[in-house]
């Protein structure tokens with residue numbers, strides 16, 4: 001593997017690609033103070049995306065640095081550049097810090113201070129609070145740590161408007177509730193890895209059966225939470241249809257996981273979770289731009305100035 005690919009791997013490119021995708025969709029869902037659709041300027045889109053991307057990549061690289069001992073012990077992560085010694089801790093530290101500093105400069109100077117501040121807290125939330133503390137301390141680690149990973153649509157939204165809006169917080173809530181079934185499905189499949197590395201993930205501390213119930217519980221909650229954009233008038237019927245079909249699919253997987261056909265089924269649930277989130281956000285976007293805004297939402301939010 002050449003050096004470029006090792007540095008690229010530090011940035012968790014596929015995870016970060018989905019984070020950035022959600023951030024960009026957040027930008028294109030933004031509405032103005034009157035609730036009217038807003039076509040974001042190229043400046044906010046280009047520099048907002050760049051800053052959020054670099055900050056997420058920085059957080060991922062710090063995660064590699066802090067987790068190098070754990071990563072060495074787990075089969076899934078043992079090939080990582082630090083675990084194998086292909087890169088030194090100092091190289092990774094310099095790389096992560098450079099990405100983080102450039103991200104902050106881009107966001108502060110070319111986007112806005114609110115987005116920079118929220119992105120900074122997300123970076124610290126994932127790289128330090130989740131990785132260095134929560135991950136080693138409690139099986140609720142990924143639930144609490146999930147807030148950082150759920151931030152991108154809010155970051156995208158504020159990059160365009162410079163202010164927070166309850167609609168954006170609904171998007172954060174969706175990813176926040178999606179994270180436990182996303183991660184615990186993988187953790188069930190990788191329970192031996194986490195056990196060997198003594199990381200207190202839910203299937204290790206409370207068993208696989210208990211974890212399946214938690215996945216089911218969060219999937220039901222996710223189904224309900226994804227109805228919010230429709231109920232609040234943020235999205236219309238196209239989105240509702242997408243959310244119900246995708247959510248129905250997720251519920252099917254969660255129920256099937258109680259009695260899986262084979263050991264690999266948990267990974268199918270995990271893979272579905274990724275497709276689910278991507279397509280759900282695509283539906284939000286399509287609905288927003290293809291359909292006229294609804295006139296009488298069930299719940300109406302006033303924008304927070």
Ligand code: HEM
Nearest residue numbers: 014015018019022076142145146149150175179183186274
């Ligand atoms: C605390 C929150 C989260 C945890 C603990 C978590 C955990 C994980 C883990 C352990 C993997 C496997 C990575 C690998 O094998 O290299 C993974 C993969 C993935 N995650 Fe998450 N995740 C979280 C949040 C998110 C968020 C918020 C997103 C995007 C919005 C996301 C998107 C993905 C994607 C796209 C993959 C597949 C990567 C690949 O194919 O290599 N994750 N996640």
Ligand SMILES: CC(C)=CCC/C(C)=C/CC/C(C)=C/COP(=O)(O)OP(=O)(O)O
Nearest residue numbers: 015055056059060119122123126148149152
């Ligand atoms: C600025 C901003 C939006 C920051 C968020 C950054 C970010 C990369 C979030 C993704 C969450 C994730 C991949 C968690 C897995 O960590 P893990 O240590 O449990 O997984 P691993 O064992 O694969 O390393």
